[in-house]
Amino acid sequence: xxxxxxxxxxxxxxxxxxxxxxxxxxxxxxxxxxxxxxxxxxxxxxxxxxxxxxxxxxxxxxxxxxxxxxxxxxxxxxxxxxxxxxxxxxxxxxxxxxxxxxxxxxxxxxxxxxxxxxxxxxxxxxxxxxxxxxxxxxxxxxxxxxxxxxxxxxxxxxxxxxxxxxxxxxxxxxxxxxxxxxxxxxxxxxxxxxxxxxxxxxxxxxxxxxxxxxxxxxxxxxxxxxxxxxxxxxxxxxxxxxxxxxxxxxxxxxxxxxxxxxxxxxxxxxxx
Amino acid sequence: xxxxxxxxxxxxxxxxxxxxxxxxxxxxxxxxxxxxxxxxxxxxxxxxxxxxxxxxxxxxxxxxxxxxxxxxxxxxxxxxxxxxxxxxxxxxxxxxxxxxxxxxxxxxxxxxxxxxxxxxxxx
Numbered sequence: 001x002x003x004x005x006x007x008x009x010x011x012x013x014x015x016x017x018x019x020x021x022x023x024x025x026x027x028x029x030x031x032x033x034x035x036x037x038x039x040x041x042x043x044x045x046x047x048x049x050x051x052x053x054x055x056x057x058x059x060x061x062x063x064x065x066x067x068x069x070x071x072x073x074x075x076x077x078x079x080x081x082x083x084x085x086x087x088x089x090x091x092x093x094x095x096x097x098x099x100x101x102x103x104x105x106x107x108x109x110x111x112x113x114x115x116x117x118x119x120x121x122x123x124x125x126x127x128x129x130x131x132x133x134x135x136x137x138x139x140x141x142x143x144x145x146x147x148x149x150x151x152x153x154x155x156x157x158x159x160x161x162x163x164x165x166x167x168x169x170x171x172x173x174x175x176x177x178x179x180x181x182x183x184x185x186x187x188x189x190x191x192x193x194x195x196x197x198x199x200x201x202x203x204x205x206x207x208x209x210x211x212x213x214x215x216x217x218x219x220x221x222x223x224x225x226x227x228x229x230x231x232x233x234x235x236x237x238x239x240x241x242x243x244x245x246x247x248x249x250x251x252x253x254x255x256x257x258x259x260x261x262x263x264x265x266x267x268x269x270x271x272x
Numbered sequence: 273x274x275x276x277x278x279x280x281x282x283x284x285x286x287x288x289x290x291x292x293x294x295x296x297x298x299x300x301x302x303x304x305x306x307x308x309x310x311x312x313x314x315x316x317x318x319x320x321x322x323x324x325x326x327x328x329x330x331x332x333x334x335x336x337x338x339x340x341x342x343x344x345x346x347x348x349x350x351x352x353x354x355x356x357x358x359x360x361x362x363x364x365x366x367x368x369x370x371x372x373x374x375x376x377x378x379x380x381x382x383x384x385x386x387x388x389x390x391x392x393x394x395x
Binding site: 067068069097099100101102103104105106107109111112114115116117119120122123144145146147148149213215248 | 281282285287289292293294295296297298300302308310311314315317318321322325326328357358359360361364
């Protein structure tokens with residue numbers, strides 16, 4: 001795909017670390033949370049990055065494409081408008097549902113891996129795609145619980161989603177690690193099953209182990225085990241980009257820089 | 273290649289999925305009964321994780337309220353949250369404002385004082 005190749009190593013732009021993102025060396029691209037941006041009032045820091053030629057990719061968290069409710073086209077339109085405002089080659093959201101039964105979970109909830117859920121997801125994704133100006137990538141989420149009666153593995157579920165909608169995949173290796181710890185997903189099997197030629201880019205994030213549960217907090221350091229999953233992915237395919245997500249409890253510039261360097265080291269190891 | 277799903281089948285699938293997802297969110301957010309087939313302990317983990325995330329957002333958006341409540345913030349917020357699950361389409365700021373209002377109504381926070389005109393503010 002034109003425009004998405006060789007994004008390099010990036011970080012999620014957040015207003016709390018705007019200056020950090022601007023001054024860190026080796027930030028090849030950034031992501032912005034689409035819901036937090038207002039068209040016509042882009043943050044100065046984002047404008048500055050755009051002027052420098054840093055690609056800015058809108059990432060959405062509220063489309064609820066795995067939800068049973070019809071897609072809220074206002075949210076899709078906003079995402080598309082953000083993409084146009086920042087000249088993005090691609091946008092993304094998650095394979096999840098956020099709202100159901102009139103309630104809002106405030107989070108990215110896993111969908112049941114059933115034929116019903118897949119059919120609904122495919123229909124929702126197709127409608128979103130038809131209303132977006134650029135291609136859509138969808139991300140695997142971290143689950144704390146497992147739905148009963150799953151008919152497909154997570155990898156099979158995503159593979160079929162790609163086959164039926166021609167969407168791209170945003171693989172979050174921290175979420176994959178979380179699911180391995182929490183619901184028994186096999187990361188190698190997952191990577192075997194998904195169409196890696198449709199990989200848009202990769203997310204890496206930190207988290208914390210509490211008893212027998214791994215929490216994908218985006219507020220702690222990236223675990224070496226998560227970088228091992230990235231290493232496993234890179235042994236199969238050269239990812240077009242890898243992006244660090246940090247959403248809370250922001251560390252010093254030095255710590256963020258060293259996490260980006262650790263990510264780059266894994267990617268470069270496989271480039272020879 | 274992918275099967276073509278007809279509109280009726282899709283509608284039925286939507287209805288089944290809607291019921292499953294609504295039941296799960298009701299259990300997690302509004303003290304609803306545990307849906308069949310889920311691990312009860314994990315439902316508890318998820319319930320606490322969602323509550324903690326929501327509490328953290330309300331604390332961030334209304335630090336003055338959290339400070340004023342001190343140690344009472346957490347138990348009060350948790351009681352408020354289960355009585356008032358977030359409605360689809362609502363905003364986090366509305367949640368923070370509704371929590372402060374809920375506290376005032378229960379006498380946990382003083383009544384809102386009338387804003388005094390300050391010469392350095394335009395309104």
